[in-house]
Amino acid sequence: MEIVKPISQYLAVMILSPLLPGVINRVKAFFAGRQGPPLLQLYYDLYKLFNKTPVYSRTTTWVFRAGPVAGVAALVTALAVLPFAGRPSFLAFDGDFIFIIYLLGLARFATVLAALDTGSAFEGMGSSREMQFAVFSEPAFFLGLAALARITGHTSLPGMFAALTGDTWRAAAPVLALLTVSFFIVLLAENSRVPADDPNTHLELTMIHEAMALDHSGPDLGYILYGASLKLWLFGSLIGSMLLPHSGSWACDCGLFVLLMLCVAVGVGLVESVMARLRLINVPYMLITAFAFSALALIFQMGRPVKG
Amino acid sequence: MKINHLSSFDFGASDMDSGIFFETAASRLSAGGRAVAYFALPDGASSRLVMCVAFDREGRLEVYSTLVRRPFRSLTPSFPQLHLFEREIYEQSGLKPEGHPWLKPIRFNTPGSVPGVADYFKVHGVQVHEVAVGPVHAGVIEPGHFRFQCHGEHVFHLEIMLGYQHRGVEKRFIGGPDGRSIHYAETLAGDTSIGHGWAYCGAIEALAGVNPPARAQVLRGLMLELERMANHTGDLGALAGDVAFLPTASFCGRLRGDLLNMSALVCGNRFGRNMLKPGGVNFDLDQELVKELKLRLENTLRDAENAVALLWETGSVIERFEGTGVLVKEAAEGLGIVGPAARASGVGLDTRRNFSCGPYEDFTMSVSGSGDVYSRAYVRWLEIQKSAELVRGWLDALPEGRIEAECGELKPDSAAVSLVEGWRGQICHFAVTGRDGKLRHYKVVDPSFHNWQALAMALRNGEISDFPVCNKSFNLSYCGRDL
DSSP: OTTHHHHHHHHHHHHHTTHHHHHHHHHHHHHTTSOOSOTTHHHHHHHHHHTSOOOOOTTOOHHHHHHHHHHHHHHHHHHHHSOBTTBOOTTOOTTHHHHHHHHHHHHHHHHHHHHHHTOOHHHHHHHHHHHHHHHHHHHHHHHHHHHHHHHHTOSSHHHHHHHOOHHHHHHHHHHHHHHHHHHHHHHHHHTTOTTTOOTTOOOGGGOSTGGGGTTOOHHHHHHHHHHHHHHHHHHHHHHHHHHOOOOSOHHHHHHHHHHHHHHHHHHHHHHHHHOOOOOGGGHHHHHHHHHHHHHHHHHHHHHSOOOO | OEEOTTSOEEGGGGBOOHHHHHHHHHHHHHTTOEEEEEEEEEETTEEEEEEEEEETTTTEEEEEEEEEOSOEEOOTTTOGGGHHHHHHHHHHHOOOEETOSOOOOSSOOSTTOOTTOSOOOOOOSTTEEEEEEOSSOSSSOOOOEEEEEEETTEEEEEEEEOOTTOOOHHHHHTTOOOTTHHHHHHTSSGGGHHHHHHHHHHHHHHHHTOOOOHHHHHHHHHHHHHHHHHHHHHHHHHHHHHTTOHHHHHHHHHHHHHHHHHHHHHHSOTTOTTSEETTEESOOOOHHHHHHHHHHHHHHHHHHHHHHHHHHHOHHHHHHHTTSSOOOHHHHHHTTOOHHHHHHTTOOOOHHHHTOOGGGTTOOOOOOOOSSHHHHHHHHHHHHHHHHHHHHHHHHTOOOSOSBOOOOOOOTTEEEEEEEEOSSSEEEEEEEEOTTSSEEEEEEEOHHHHHHHHHHHHHTTSBGGGHHHHHHHHOOOHHHHHO
16 A cells, blocks of 8 residues: 555656646736636646647658657656655665756757657757756756765655755755755746746747747657656755655645645746846856855755764 | 928939949938938939938938939948848849948838848857747747857847748838828837837828828827837836846836826827827816826826836846947947937937927937946936826826818929837938829838847857846837838
């Protein structure tokens, strides 16, 4: 029976993640004085897209078709490793945080290859930007997780977050706060949100992530959109797990955790409502800030005696 | 020959020997003149070149014309502002300007030519590349082809190829005026109905020797300023949208609608169609309507102030606007740029002040800027406020009297130049009548005709991802340029 909880947690993630973009859009609509799309809009879109026949350009090869599937598969696997509400998942092992980073890299690689396969100038531009920003966001993310491993003394994600309790916050609040901010910045950049990217724009010349999905259609586009919502959940749940107070009851923690995820989505919506997008050449500076926060957290932590 | 704005003159008197024509044109342009129109019209078996030069500071207009049969001397190498005019002459009349650097087609309306199929600039080198955008775009906008010569995100040059919207509308005026002419004028550029409509009415009234009554003039001014406010407000919102700043984008979208609805309240059409006619206007205001308009103006302006203030107060927006897409004053002057784009670069040209007429007799406003997106946005905001002040004043003191005067037959063998400051800039209509008193030639110069080149210049050495916000800061018309 021990397996039931991790499986149901995993299913909850798969089902709930398309809710997050809906929440973000409603928050943005509220601040713009509009009603906004339905909360479940992404579910409707996915249903519609999976019932469509994809259209493929004659210039593309199997690489183009494999991209979205490989991308979503990598994320589905990554989420099987990620803890839910501080509870272990069924695929956890020591050092799995490095595995997750590689899975994210694999998803990115598949998407970029598929984009380059079209030979379109827009997709090439989008890929180039995506890779350029990844160079800055990956180290920030990696260092952040390394600092977390150092604080908790665990090298598996479930272990880290299970050990992260109120006591850890009391002992290492500055370090954890720095990490939370760093993760939030990485979340914004990795999920192509304002101020790094503009998910709403129709202007190809300014796009980053969207530009790489311009030629995908039907179920392929569905995979990309679903993959994007999973990725948002992945980064969101790192922040959620950082901030989650552990009550001891599984049901209570799970409820709180989902609520925290919605709060993260509201936070993203708030950021998008109050600020403009950065100039493209300044996006790396934002990510370097995240890197600096992670590095600072690690340095502070090195200076403290290791627990136990 | 010196002429007056909005009054007819004997077209034959502008004729001069072709040698003197080019000498005069060159000397007047180098003395600070700006070509507002330069075109060829058929004259017997040959063609007649006509140039209208404006001295903005003195509010002075001059017209010269000459008969040409052979290739003529290109003035573009000395005066870049003529480059598009000469290309247009070559395309429309087949007369070749000798010495023009590149006679690229501009509207592809000659037999056998296909829009967009022409020679383009080429870049060579390691890692340089071209990005082609359009003519079919992602948004619901008009067609145009843009080519960026880039190195990574850096743009060396932007080449703009238009012509997809060519309708041959200038030709439809010939033989008129008839019942359709005013409607052709109103749709020369859809968002400038009043601007172009007024310019057309001005030309016809000048040729007929009619002065529209004061009340009609003020009503025209009212509609023109409403048009300006609506478009400027919409563009400020769109600028915010292009940098993903939601609050201003959403509110300005609604406010633009409110301002368009005020136009609809007056004449039944949101774009002011059917408001104007030669001799006056079709719709009058009563006390009730004046009150309602005042109320709506105050409400809209208050909301606009709140929404637009957010732009200037938000650091992330200012950071995106400042220093982006700079059009230096020398380039703006050299290329004959007009409108808010020119004023934002420090060129002191406003038709309402330099060639004032009717309700604009006491118009004063001078704005300036450094030529970046921020300046163009801020100039628009200043103009919205000025327009509101004008509209308020006119609504408070609407002259009594009739709203139209009888507009009869046109004077034969005459011509008239009509200039109006549309929201994008100076609109020029040049009308020539034949011996029978019908229009023999009609030339329209939309502000976009000059200003597209400004957009290309503003993008130089910029970033390709800044193109949308740069483009929106000019917001030029495709069909107004393609006619």
